[in-house]
Amino acid sequence: MKKLLLIFILSVLNSEIIAAQYTFDWMHDASEYNKTAIMMATDNSNNVIVTGHWMHSDIYTRKYASNGTFLWEVSNSSGIASNYQKPIWSNCDSSGNIYVVGKRYTISLSSEYADAIVALKYSPSGTLLWKRNLPVTPSTVGTSPSFTLRSEVDADGNLYIGTSQLTPSGLTLIKLSPTGSTLFQTSNNSNSGYGFGTMRLKNGKIYMTGSSDTVHGTPLVVWDTLGNLIFSAGFVHVNNINPSFLTGFGEDLEVDDTGNIYILGRTNHSTSVATNNIDILVQKVSPTGTLLWQQNYDFDGNDYPRRFALGGNRLSIISYSYGFEPNWRTQQIDTNGVQLWNTVYNAVSSVDEIPFYVTTNSLGEPIVIGKGGPTASASMATVQMVILKYNNSGVQQWISTPNIYGGSGVYCKIANDDSxxxxxxxxxxxxxxxxxxxxNQEEVSQKTQFVPNPFLDKITFQIDENEANTSASIYDISGKLLLEKNINSSNNELDLSNLSSGIYFCKLNSNGNQKTIKLIKK
Structure with missing residues (x-):
C-alpha cells in the first residue's frame, strides 16, 4: 500500500462539510471579586495575559499558560495620592513582551477624569521593563470622562497609541520605541474629529476613526509608521433624512489586504420619517480615501453598533437595541454592503442581553461575547457571561455560559492554535x-498524510490504495476555486508555484467522502 504526502494544517473550508465548535477546557480567576478584567492578549506560545484593575486603585496583570497553569501576577499603582489607574488595552510583541496601556485619573462627582496616559512594558516573566506617563491636558488629549484609547505593536516592538484631543479637536497618534522613548506625537483635526473610536495597524499604516460634527461626517485619518499623514477625510451620510443628528460616529474600523477601509458607525433613522432612532452605518473607503459606498441597516428601533470583524470577505457586526431589556443583534454583510443575514440573541425575555466584542475564525464565522441568559440563577442573569458562535448562514452552532458570577463577557480571541x-x-x-x-460526512482515510508544512512550490501526497480515485480542489480564503486535479499513486503532485504566499484550503474528495484542510505557502 502506498502513502500520499501533502502539507496542510487541519481546518475547514465551509460549514456544510465541517462545523467548528468549542469544548470548555479551564477557567481561572483572581480570587478577588473587586478585581475587574478589562482586556487580554495572547503571545506566540498561546499563553494568555489578562489585565484589569482593583476598584479605583492599581492596574493588575496576570499570565496563564495555555494549559491553565497560573504563571504570575503583578500590579502597578500611580504613586500619587488621590490618583488612580485603569488599563484600556494590551498587546504582546513577537518576543512575548507585554504592553499595558491605560489612563491615570482623578475622580470628581463619581466621574473619572484622565490626567495622563499610562504605558507599561513587562518582560515575559512579569518584570516591569519601563513605565511611561504621557500627560493629558485640554490642549493635547482632553480630560473628558469618556476618555479612551487603543494600542498596537509592530514587528520591531514599537508601541502606537491612538486617542483624541479636545483643543483643537482631532485624533492623536503617539509612538513609543521598544525602550519607551517617545518617537513622535501627532494630531489631525482637518475633519474636526473630537472623539476617538478605534485604531488599526496594517500594511505599514495606522488607521484611525472617531466622532465628528454633522458637517464633516465620520472622520478617517491615515498615517504611516513614521507619523507622516497619508490622508485625512470625512464622510457624511448623504441619505440621512435628518442630517443634524448623528452623522459622524465611527465606532470601529477594519482594513482588508488590499487596503480598503470599512468604518462601522451610526446614523439617524433614514428610511422613513425623521426620528431620533439610531441605525447601523457602514462606509467603505478606498486606499486613497475615496468613499466607495455607504449603507445603513434599519431594524425599526434604536440599534447601537458595538464592534465588527472582517473575515472570509465578510463583515460580522454586533449591535444592541437601546431601551428596557435590550437584546443583542449579530449580522453579516459582504464587502459590497449586501446584508447576508441577521439574528437576535434573546434567550430570556426579561433579561438584558448586550454584546461587547466579536471575532471571527479563518472562515469568517463570528464568535460573539457579551452578557445575558439563560442562567441557573435568575437574580444573576444580567451579569452572566455568554459566548456563542454562528456559522456563515447565521445558524447558532455553539453557546457557553460557564460562570453565573463572572459578570459581563468583555473580550474573546482565537489563539494561533485555533483554541x-x-x-x-x-x-x-x-x-x-x-x-x-x-x-457530517465521512472523512478521507486517516492514513492520508500531509507534509511538509509550510510548502514552497509543490506539494505531493501519499494515499491509501483504496482511495485511488481522489480529487484535490484548491481554494483561496474567499472560497474562489483556483485549481482542481485528480490524484493517484502515479500522479500525486500539485504545482502551486504560481500562488502568492498566504493561506489556502484544499478539499479532498474520495469515493464520495470529503476532507477539507488548510495549507500555508511560504
Whole structure:
C-alpha cells in the first residue's frame, strides 16, 4: 500500500462539510471579586495575559499558560495620592513582551477624569521593563470622562497609541520605541474629529476613526509608521433624512489586504420619517480615501453598533437595541454592503442581553461575547457571561455560559492554535476552550498524510490504495476555486508555484467522502 504526502494544517473550508465548535477546557480567576478584567492578549506560545484593575486603585496583570497553569501576577499603582489607574488595552510583541496601556485619573462627582496616559512594558516573566506617563491636558488629549484609547505593536516592538484631543479637536497618534522613548506625537483635526473610536495597524499604516460634527461626517485619518499623514477625510451620510443628528460616529474600523477601509458607525433613522432612532452605518473607503459606498441597516428601533470583524470577505457586526431589556443583534454583510443575514440573541425575555466584542475564525464565522441568559440563577442573569458562535448562514452552532458570577463577557480571541480565550469582568475571570471539529460526512482515510508544512512550490501526497480515485480542489480564503486535479499513486503532485504566499484550503474528495484542510505557502 502506498502513502500520499501533502502539507496542510487541519481546518475547514465551509460549514456544510465541517462545523467548528468549542469544548470548555479551564477557567481561572483572581480570587478577588473587586478585581475587574478589562482586556487580554495572547503571545506566540498561546499563553494568555489578562489585565484589569482593583476598584479605583492599581492596574493588575496576570499570565496563564495555555494549559491553565497560573504563571504570575503583578500590579502597578500611580504613586500619587488621590490618583488612580485603569488599563484600556494590551498587546504582546513577537518576543512575548507585554504592553499595558491605560489612563491615570482623578475622580470628581463619581466621574473619572484622565490626567495622563499610562504605558507599561513587562518582560515575559512579569518584570516591569519601563513605565511611561504621557500627560493629558485640554490642549493635547482632553480630560473628558469618556476618555479612551487603543494600542498596537509592530514587528520591531514599537508601541502606537491612538486617542483624541479636545483643543483643537482631532485624533492623536503617539509612538513609543521598544525602550519607551517617545518617537513622535501627532494630531489631525482637518475633519474636526473630537472623539476617538478605534485604531488599526496594517500594511505599514495606522488607521484611525472617531466622532465628528454633522458637517464633516465620520472622520478617517491615515498615517504611516513614521507619523507622516497619508490622508485625512470625512464622510457624511448623504441619505440621512435628518442630517443634524448623528452623522459622524465611527465606532470601529477594519482594513482588508488590499487596503480598503470599512468604518462601522451610526446614523439617524433614514428610511422613513425623521426620528431620533439610531441605525447601523457602514462606509467603505478606498486606499486613497475615496468613499466607495455607504449603507445603513434599519431594524425599526434604536440599534447601537458595538464592534465588527472582517473575515472570509465578510463583515460580522454586533449591535444592541437601546431601551428596557435590550437584546443583542449579530449580522453579516459582504464587502459590497449586501446584508447576508441577521439574528437576535434573546434567550430570556426579561433579561438584558448586550454584546461587547466579536471575532471571527479563518472562515469568517463570528464568535460573539457579551452578557445575558439563560442562567441557573435568575437574580444573576444580567451579569452572566455568554459566548456563542454562528456559522456563515447565521445558524447558532455553539453557546457557553460557564460562570453565573463572572459578570459581563468583555473580550474573546482565537489563539494561533485555533483554541479560544475569553474574559469576563468579575474576579478577572479567564476561560479557555479547545477547538472541536465535527463532520457530517465521512472523512478521507486517516492514513492520508500531509507534509511538509509550510510548502514552497509543490506539494505531493501519499494515499491509501483504496482511495485511488481522489480529487484535490484548491481554494483561496474567499472560497474562489483556483485549481482542481485528480490524484493517484502515479500522479500525486500539485504545482502551486504560481500562488502568492498566504493561506489556502484544499478539499479532498474520495469515493464520495470529503476532507477539507488548510495549507500555508511560504
Amino acid at each position: 479560544l480565550f475569553a474574559i469576563s469582568e468579575h474576579n478577572m475571570s479567564v476561560y479557555h476552550y479547545n477547538l472541536t471539529t465535527l463532520s
